[in-house]
Amino acid sequence: MVIVFVAVSLFLSIQYYRTPSLYWEFNLIEIAITSIPLLFYGLYFIISNLKSVKHDYSYFCNGLVIYLASSASIFLSGNSDSVIFTEPFILDFWFFNSLFYILYQFLIYKEWKVLNAKRSIKALKENY
Secondary structure, eight states, X not given: OHHHHHHHHHHHHHHHHHOGGGGGSOOHHHHHHHHHHHHHHHHHHHHHHHTSSOOTTHHHHHHHHHHHHHHHHHHHTTTOOXXXXXXXXXXXXXXXXXXXXXXXHHHHHHHXXXXXXXXXXXXXXXXX
16 A cells, blocks of 8 residues: 555656646546545455454445545546436536535444444443
8 A cells, every 4th residue: 555655646746747737637647546546445445344253444435435436437537528418407427426425424424323332332341
C-alpha cells in the first residue's frame, strides 16, 4: 500500500509539475490512478475479512467499494453530456452519484451503530 501511495503521489506530482494547467481541467488520469487502487484495496479487504470470524468494518468497506465503483465510472465518463431523457424530467449521471453517496453515508452510520453496540456490550460485560 505504501509503495502504491508513493508511486501515485510521485506520478501526480510530476504530471502537475509538467502541466500546471491540469489544476483547472478535468483530469481523467488522476481519477483513474487514485480510485482504482482504493477499489482494489477495498475488495482485497472484503475478501480477506470473509475468511475471518470477525467481520469488522464490513459496512464501511462495502459502502466504499460501491461508492468508488459508481463514482469512478461516472467521473471516468468525463465531461460527456450523457443524459437520460425521460418524461417529465431529465435524469443525469450526477443524480446517481448523489444517490450512491447517500448510500455510502448510510453504511458509515450503520457501521458506527454496530461498533457502538459492540463497545456498549463490552462495557456492560466488564461492569458485571
